[in-house]
Amino acid sequence: xxxxPKSPADRVEMLAAINExxxxxxxxxxxxxxxxxxxxLQRDLAIPRQHSESEVLDRFxxxxxxxxxxxxxxxxxxxxxxxxxxIIDSLVQRGEFLTSYTPYQPEIAQGTLQAMFEFxxxxxxxxxxxxxxxxxxxxxxxxAEAMMMAVRITGRDKAVVARTVHPEYREVLATYxxxxxxxxxxxxxxxxxxxxxxxxxxxxxxxxxxxxxQSPNFFGTIEDVAAIAEIAHAxxxxxxxxxxxxxxxxxVRPPAEADIVSLEAQSFGVAMSYGGPYCGVIACKEKFMxxxxxxxxxxxxxxxxxxxxxxxxxxxxxxxxREKATSNICxxxxxxxxxxxxxxxxxxxxxxRELAEHNLAKAAYLSSALTGAGGAKLLFEGAPxxxxxxxxxxxxxxxxxxxxxxxxxxxxxxxxxxYPELGPNASLWCATELTARVQMDAAAxxxxxxxxxxxxxxx
Numbered sequence: 238x239x240x241x242p243k244s245p246a247d248r249v250e251m252l253a254a255i256n257e258x259x260x261x262x263x264x265x266x267x268x269x270x271x272x273x274x275x276x277x278l279q280r281d282l283a284i285p286r287q288h289s290e291s292e293v294l295d296r297f298x299x300x301x302x303x304x305x306x307x308x309x310x311x312x313x314x315x316x317x318x319x320x321x322x323x324i325i326d327s328l329v330q331r332g333e334f335l336t337s338y339t340p341y342q343p344e345i346a347q348g349t350l351q352a353m354f355e356f357x358x359x360x361x362x363x364x365x366x367x368x369x370x371x372x373x374x375x376x377x378x379x380x381a382e383a384m385m386m387a388v389r390i391t392g393r394d395k396a397v398v399a400r401t402v403h404p405e406y407r408e409v410l411a412t413y414x415x416x417x418x419x420x421x422x423x424x425x426x427x428x429x430x431x432x433x434x435x436x437x438x439x440x441x442x443x444x445x446x447x448x449x450x451q452s453p454n455f456f457g458t459i460e461d462v463a464a465i466a467e468i469a470h471a472x473x474x475x476x477x478x479x480x481x482x483x484x485x486x487x488x489v490r491p492p493a494e495a496d497i498v499s500l501e502a503q504s505f506g507v508a509m510s511y512g513g514p515y516c517g518v519i520a521c522k523e524k525f526m527x528x529x530x531x532x533x534x535x536x537x538x539x540x541x542x543x544x545x546x547x548x549x550x551x552x553x554x555x556x557x558x559r560e561k562a563t564s565n566i567c568x569x570x571x572x573x574x575x576x577x578x579x580x581x582x583x584x585x586x587x588x589x590r591e592l593a594e595h596n597l598a599k600a601a602y603l604s605s606a607l608t609g610a611g612g613a614k615l616l617f618e619g620a621p622x623x624x625x626x627x628x629x630x631x632x633x634x635x636x637x638x639x640x641x642x643x644x645x646x647x648x649x650x651x652x653x654x655x656y657p658e659l660g661p662n663a664s665l666w667c668a669t670e671l672t673a674r675v676q677m678d679a680a681a682x683x684x685x686x687x688x689x690x691x692x693x694x695x696x
Contacts, residue, residue, distance in 0.1 A: 242287075309676035310647040311603070313625045313667025314455070315376070315403050315481045316512065317504045319592075320671055325506045325579045334575055343547045350546035353534040353571055356578045363486045364500065365493030366520035370531035370550075372574045373517030376501025377406045380449060380479045381413035382530045382564055383497045383519055387447035387475045388419060389528050389563070395444045396421045397474070399432045401454035403481055404655040410449070419446075430458040430617030430627070432465060441472045451479040452492065456617055456665065457600075457625030459489055466494035483577075484669075485623045487593030497521040506580030507573055516573040526550070530564030592670060593623075599668040600624040603677045607666065611684035616663065625667045627652065627659070632687040634664040640687075646680050 243251070248265065255262045262268060269277060288296065310318060329335060333348055343350060353371040360369035373379040384396050396414065398407060400423050407423075414421050422440050427433045432450055441448065448469040452460035462478055469476045478492040483504040492498055502516040503509070519529055526533070527550070535549035584592060604626050607613040613628040630637050634651035641648040649666035652659050668677065 379517030
């Protein structure tokens with residue numbers, strides 16, 4: 238009954254109850270007597286009258302027909318379209334998971350705590366780290382929290398960030414750093430799309446707390462984490478590796494040389510959902526555990542020797558000594574982290590590897606199609622990539638996307654906004670296991686129309 242309006246009889250009963258406390262309330266309008274008459278609405282709302290259930294369903298079906306269905310999408314850039322096994326929603330919608338806010342009482346929240354513990358364990362196995370929390374808001378805030386964590390650990394107050402880190406992550410980092418008085422230096426990229434090692438070495442000083450890189454980076458290129466770690470550690474700085482595409486860990490060597498890993502787990506069975514909620518994670522070496530923000534669930538035994546789970550670290554808003562808190566993160570994304578846990582359980586070690594290989598193969602085919610039949614030029618050659626890459630189109634990326642959209646194709650992400658030096662034709666394209674070959678061929682064919690006739694003749 239909660240979605241149905243109150244009946245006239247219900248309203249009479251409610252007014253009678255109000256009158257017992259506040260006499261003189263004879264109608265609903267009397268409840269609004271303190272509001273000046275000139276600002277009161279004296280007519281019915283301009284909305285349709287009530288409908289029957291079948292009429293409501295018909296109306297929503299009509300709305301649904303206006304949605305953009307059947308489009309091919311080649312967007313990535315930190316939010317990735319992967320298949321979500323149906324079992325995920327079946328399990329996370331169980332009441333004991335869906336309605337749980339926070340497991341203050343471990344004796345009645347063992348299922349939630351165990352799920353969080355399993356999540357932490359899987360993240361450690363994937364990232365090569367020793368400790369993982371459960372969890373952060375998303376990948377961008379996780380990176381910022383990792384930066385502040387490094388400042389506390391080292392006692393230094395500056396950060397070096399690669400320009401190949403997601404531009405919007407860098408914006409979040411700048412916001413955090415501004416109010417924490419942490420100066421940030423940006424380091425550019427080399428011709429192969431990787432961090433410029435010489436510039437990185439020059440940027441790190443005795444005051445640098447951390448170096449933050451992303452791998453695969455925003456261009457889809459896989460960074461040489463071991464070499465970057467050697468440069469950072471030689472000067473006493475910590476290395477933070479941000480991972481926006483979690484599926485890459487199925488085939489890309491984990492960044493074990495890093496001190497802290499910040500991961501966005503959206504690809505592990507979390508719907509894109511117009512940008513959130515997502516699931517950020519911080520994983521690190523065990524010696525940095527007490528500087529980690531968020532929650533940490535531990536395994537223990539009770540008085541009878543039976544296995545149990547408890548919150549072992551929880552730097553939350555209820556801590557009275559706020560100066561001792563490591564973060565202002567006041568809750569976690571446990572329900573979303575549960576989605577990732579179920580996803581990883583369903584796929585398993587071998588399944589995740591096969592999924593990553595599938596993505597790698599799709600991107601290789603798309604790259605060949607766009608640079609062959611599509612007439613585009615592949616940028617940043619000579620370095621390994623995962624399922625994203627940058628191409629230079631034959632026309633402006635924005636203009637090209639407008640034309641592709643009319644053909645039910647969502648093209649790549651134009652890069653001129655964040656990387657003007659790449660020119661207006663640079664575009665970031667992505668292919669996942671859900672990208673069909675017929676869609677890739679159609680995109681390449683559509684791009685062919687932008688190639689000048691002279692170039693077509695030479696081809």
